[in-house]
Amino acid sequence: MNRLERVEGQAISLPDADVDTDVIYPARFLLITEKKGLGRYAFADRRDEPGFPIGVGNDRPILIAGPNFGCGSSREQAPWAIGDLGIRVIVAESFGEIFYSNCFRNGMLPIRLERDRVESLRRIAEANGTILVDLKAKTVVAGDLASISFEVADDRRQALLNGWNDTTRILALHAADIARFEAAQKRAAPWLWT
């Protein structure tokens, strides 16, 4: 997985609430079984609207989104497509939970902030200002705003900082724990093992 430590650049603003993963990645493109190169399908049914801010050729690594961004379907094509457009950090008041998890699995950082902080970053984005996201320090710094701290689970932060693969890491660290759990479950709930 791609490491992520510091992301600095201009940001896109997409203020709409409840931007669901069907809008981010329309279902008809789910027939594609690849995970690379999906950016060309991102927001396929929205991007021709006048002034729509995201599309192929994007050079801004940060997205300032609206509340409940990425709600709906679990399709990981949503973060794959956004990531393929070069976006590494998404800031919003809230996220769809599965989308939020999926971002971390793909070297992307979703940041939850209170509404007024999201809106102050949005103003910087709309004025084409530069935003600096520092995952080590867990801060967002932009323009003349005071440094904004954000919360992120420590295991997810470490995984992003180190570019860890969740699957192989679980096997490397916890194979014995898993075996122990299974032995106990076989005794306690044998009907799950027939």
Place this chain on the structure above:
Amino acid sequence: MSRSLYDKLWDAHVVVDSGDGKALLYIDRHLLHEVSTPQSFEALREDGLEVHRPGTQLAVADHSVPTHDRNLAIDDPQAAAQIALLERNCAEFGIAYLPLQGNDQGIVHVIGPEQGFTLPGITLVCGDSHTSTHGAFGALAFGIGASECGTVMATQTLWQTRARTMRVTFTGALQPGVSAKDMALAFIAAVGSSGGTGHAVEFAGEAVEALSMEGRMTLCNMAIEAGSRTGLVAPDEKTFAYLEGRPRAPSGEAWEAAVAHWRTLASDADAVFDPEIVIAAGEIAPQVTFGTSPDQAVSIDSALPGDGALKRPMQYMGLAAGAAIAGLPIDHAFIGSCTNGRLEDLRAAASVIGGAHVADGVRALVVPGSMQVKRQAEAEGLDRVFKAAGFEWREPGCSLCVAMNSDRLPAGARCASTSNRNFEGRQGAGARTHLMSPAMVAAAAIAGRIVDVREALA
């Protein structure tokens, strides 16, 4: 310490507790479909990994399958390739696959319970957000992404954050003509599309106890539309009666031992939920969504709101603020999906028809949720009722709930639909979706406009 049902399920599956609200959670069962797993299997190959317990996995194709002419080759080469890839991947990794031409194919959230693969007390995941459906059995079930599907296959575990718990109690009894779908839509409208985010939602109360397993599945299915990955109903005698004798359910002594354990799976009397929401079931009228988020729903006898924040959804839906939802003409009707594609749903829809015919200019589809549902419906003669009324009787699949198969609506089409999402483009680019119950969709198909099914039944 008193524990909720969610707490009991969580505690029973902790492999490693990291002490900060996160745990490595053991995953008992994994359902696979063709859309969310190609990249998961690819990740296993890249890392040189095998499937840890193939016997705990079950696969079926549903999203991209055509719902007509099942005996012919699939027209769309991308869909054909995707389905063939699932079959190949399952063969390579030793995972059971229910074939498209077989007697057990269906939508993944219909076949899990049907097969007795879904059981109380287990953790169950699937690369599909409507995995919350299986919580109707008292299972901790939630949707995951494709990367996580790979992790589950290789390790039988996932790192998870413990959710907060919300309880939604439906007191009293539903009015005639009102169903689990209306309960779900009323709940989502009450809390909003992200009101359940970070929470596991337990549904309780007399009206939930009175629901069949099908109804409970409808209710839990839509928990995700309120932002909650997990819906739950405590298992009871109805749950056990539904499961007994199913092909993958335990039998004999194992069944007795399992049921004895399952009886302990209820929230303790003094378990604490935050928040507690109480909804009077008798006050719920048939619900209809008017916007492009499932929380944008009104009672059939209400006018549409006029809030400026709804400008974009109302514009997309071609609706004016303050107008009545009743009487709105439709040109498509869809009965099916993992929300409402079960036998009880088809019965409810058929019961509204009463010898009438689908209105001129309306195209109406009935898509059973599985081959078993289809066969049972045909044994009861429901297919003849639908066909005589002018509905198309299709083969099982996700169909117009996801529109990534041969069923898609044209731009501007207005559809009365039993599915779960009214998102922009969900039934086809530019198509407009009104979510409602199976009985309401059948009544709308007959009338050619959105009507109050309570009047049709009166």
